[in-house]
Amino acid sequence: MRVRETGQERGSALEKALAVLEAITAQSQPIGLPDLSARLGLPRQTVHRVLTQLEAAGLIVRDPSRDRFSVGPRLNTLALNALTTRNQSAPIRAILQALVDDIEETCNVGVLDGTDFLYLERIECHWSLRVHLTAGSRLPAHCTSGGKVLLAHLNSHVREKLLRNLTLKQYTDTTITQVEDLEAHLAAVRERGYAVNNQEFTVGILGVAVPIITPEGRVLAALALHGPAPRLDLDRAVGFVPKLKEAAARMAEAWAEPVQQDTERIRTPSDDTGSVPASVGN
Template identity: 30%
Template sequence: MSGTANTQALERALTILEALAGEKEGLGLNEVARRVGLHKSTVYRLLQTFKEYGYVEREADHGKYRLGLKILELSGQILDRIDVRTIAHPFLEELAAKSNEVAHLVIPDGDEAVYIDKVEGNRTIRMHSQIGRRVPLHSTAVGKAILAYLTWPEVQDLLARKGLPRFTARTITEWTELAKELEGIRQRGYAVDNGENEEGIRCVGAPIFDYQNRVVAALSISGSEVHVTEERIPELGGLVRWAGREISRRLGFRGGDA
């Protein structure tokens, strides 16, 4: 078979997969042929080949074809290789530039979060954050952004070992207050650390979701309370929520809340 013929056969095969991808309930042979503009016999041969390799399944009861689990296996392998830090870094740079504050990226690890990236803003403030440092979940904006998208039993199980220790006078130390706080975060789409982890430091954070709709990371804008004022919280909340949503989409998230 010539190179042109090979290319044409591949193009035909891809149009069939794309047609099936848009139909959750599947398509019959005649419908596939009509959609892709090919003769029924050609479509049948290609579908049989896809079926043999697991890329297409045929429903026994109504005879419709739909994408097979092999497609899911391949897409999962691709998505698992995606590095959230690589994707998020340009957004951290944009957040730092727009806010003049420090932008952070964390991932959850047990009952803590770990800083995996940081971009400094134009201001020079003293912060304890550094890549690799661990922080609590209940007293940080990034941590609360993660907790807000777990079930309440998951939150309690996760924090049971250490409880809700106090770090400043503003730290949430009561379970009922934390539950109320997490509900507010889900409604707003962003979390606020109002000097709850470090005296004089205010942070605004948002969650990041993956293709399985799991919260896998969070990002934040952090700065001195002198600069990150309460009046700026809605503006900064909008920025981190936007960045979290865009990063989530690049990770394959298709939900409506990110």
């Protein structure tokens, strides 16, 4: 998508920012400044200024080792919040409900919001002994399975920056409170593909979580389950990982479908020529 001439300037500031975001989100791999400049038909200085602003806002992240850019956690959160506030959340809830009915434990979907794990969707099991939380609840990321699985899959530069500013408050005897220990733990999470919460936030509550990943490899959110220790031990929790991964794959497909439909719906003849309508942002 190239930004078209609009009077004396090549598009408004908003149009340029949207064009850069669209170009980055269209890539399955991080993209560099020279490629973005060529794709958009904008001077490198202009693209660099936009990238700096988007990075400061948390909408994109930069890999300093290669000087390439990819989607940031804040942009993922905004997109998922938009989807879950529309009717498009119904397929996600249906998948979540089927999972809860199958494994008979509370399950939730959430994203990182700063240093918190934010619940977007949550369905509780039928047992009277359970943790009562609602969508919109926040828990510390460093001691929850959903939070840890998302921390583990962050861009390494973003994760390092976040961990440097993270207060690892101790909630129980098993809470990880040292950055070095958490980094090693997150490396193991990435290796095995799931995270475990062994009573790290609340004594007597265990959990396990997997990432919700698009076919292109982009992590959208986390799917987690948790339950009380008298009913759910670690072996049993980990035993549910295959079912969690299957449900997570279905959720990734469900989220991708409306996004693709919306993209096709707003496509105009000018898109076919690679331009943005001149009226945008004027």
